[in-house]
Amino acid sequence: MSQERQKDEVTLSQFLDAVADGSATPGGGSVSALAGSLGSALVEMVANLTLGKKGFEAHEAELKKIRDEACSHRKALAATIMQDIEAYLRVMNAYYLPKTSEEEREKRKEEIQKSLKKAADPPLFTAATSLKVMKLCQEAVEKGNPNTLSDAAVGALLADAALLGGIFNVLINLSALDDKHYVEKMKKDLKRLEQEGGKIKEQIMARVREKIN
Numbered sequence: 001m002s003q004e005r006q007k008d009e010v011t012l013s014q015f016l017d018a019v020a021d022g023s024a025t026p027g028g029g030s031v032s033a034l035a036g037s038l039g040s041a042l043v044e045m046v047a048n049l050t051l052g053k054k055g056f057e058a059h060e061a062e063l064k065k066i067r068d069e070a071c072s073h074r075k076a077l078a079a080t081i082m083q084d085i086e087a088y089l090r091v092m093n094a095y096y097l098p099k100t101s102e103e104e105r106e107k108r109k110e111e112i113q114k115s116l117k118k119a120a121d122p123p124l125f126t127a128a129t130s131l132k133v134m135k136l137c138q139e140a141v142e143k144g145n146p147n148t149l150s151d152a153a154v155g156a157l158l159a160d161a162a163l164l165g166g167i168f169n170v171l172i173n174l175s176a177l178d179d180k181h182y183v184e185k186m187k188k189d190l191k192r193l194e195q196e197g198g199k200i201k202e203q204i205m206a207r208v209r210e211k212i213n
Contacts, residue, residue, distance in 0.1 A: 029084035032165030040074035042155030084122040127166030
C-alpha cells in the first residue's frame, strides 16, 4: 500500500485489494487488527440488540459497560491497522540503509534491531486487546439476547484469530532480534496470552453450543 493511500480512508474493497496485491503492507499484522476490531463491533452489536429489550433490564448497566468497552477496543484496534503498516515500513527502511563501510553496517544493524522491537508493539497490542475482546464476548454470550448468540460466537472467533495473528507477528520480529533477554520475556508474555485466550475460546464455544441446543 502506498504511503499516499495510507494517509486516506480506504474502502473495504481497496483494503482487500491492497492485501492481495503482493506488496509487503498491509499484511498479517494489519489484518489481525482488523479482525479484532470486527470482533469488537459484534460485541457492540449484541449489546445494542439487547439493551431496552424486555427481560434484560437486570443486565442493562452491565450491557452498557460491555458495549462501551467494546467500542473503545474497536477504535483502538482499527487505529492499529495503520500503526502496524507504519512500523513495518520502518523495518524495511532500516534494511535499505547503506552498508558499504563498517560504520554504515553498524548503524544499519542498530536501526534494524530498534525498528524490529518497535514493529513488535502493534501486534502485541492487537493480541492483548483481542484477549480483552474475547472476555467481553464471553459476557455477551451470558447476558445478551439469545437471538444474537451466533454473532457473539463469531466475535469470539474473530478475536481469537486476532489474538493468534498478533502473537505470530510478534514472534516473526523476535526471531531476528539479538536481545535474548527481551525475546524471552516477550515469549513468556505471548505464551500467557495464548493460553488464556485458548481457555476462554473453548469456554465460549461450549457455552454457545449448549445455549443454542
